[in-house]
Amino acid sequence: MTRMPSLLKPFLCLCLLAPMPAFAFQSDTTNILMLAISLGGFCFFNLLLTGLFYFTGQYHSRRFAKIHTLISLLPALLTFILAITYIEGAGAISLNIGVIIVSIALSILPVQLSPTANAPTDKTPLILATVALLLMVVAYYAAPLTIFALAIAHVAASSRGTLSVKLLSYATLITGYSYLGYWAYQIALHS
Known part of the structure; x- marks a missing residue:
């Protein structure tokens, strides 16, 4: 068994324990x-x-x-x-x-x-549409959440739900895309 050179051991310890993220700023x-x-x-x-x-x-x-x-x-x-x-x-x-x-x-x-x-239940489309609508309401205070509300609304709209659930999903989609367009317009206007 060969011995490690005396300077190599502290160097390896320093490399392993170096806090790289501390130098990130x-x-x-x-x-x-x-x-x-x-x-x-x-x-x-x-x-x-x-x-x-x-x-x-x-x-x-x-x-x-x-x-x-x-x-x-x-x-x-x-x-x-x-x-x-x-x-x-x-x-x-x-x-x-x-x-x-x-x-x-x-x-x-x-x-x-x-x-x-x-497996999905009969209430799945209603739950998804309701969560999409609630997330859309929250998105009026934090605009990027609109993207997540739109994703949920798309899934709810493509699910096998009742007509009222589909209408709720489509209303959320129309509102979400309108708000997303307005948000993009405001970013383009002020940048």
Whole structure:
């Protein structure tokens, strides 16, 4: 057995214990925080959607779970591209890579939940339409939530529900797309 050189051992310990995310805020703090907070917020609301779809039985369909997973992976991929392109420094990249790894882990959760999901009930479209409407009301105070309300409303509209549930879903979709268009117009106007 050979012995490790005396300088190599402290160097390896330093490399393993170095707090790279602590150096993330040296030069481009705004970019790092925006990416981390945006992706973290998306992960949180995507996790809520995952719970909603699981408990309403939407993951009984493996196709639905795979599509939800693929859509959920898009923001993580976009954040990865932005992190590699615009952020300088190893600390900033390591912080964002950590958030991206957590996002990917939460994004593949629907595929893992699919085998244990129950079948949808008769109340599933009503629950989805009601949650979409409530989330749309909350979205008037936090506009990005409109995207999640629209996703739920689309699922509720495509479910086999009564006419009143479909009308509620379509009303939420019309309101949501109108509000999203107004929000995009305001961003374009003030930027």
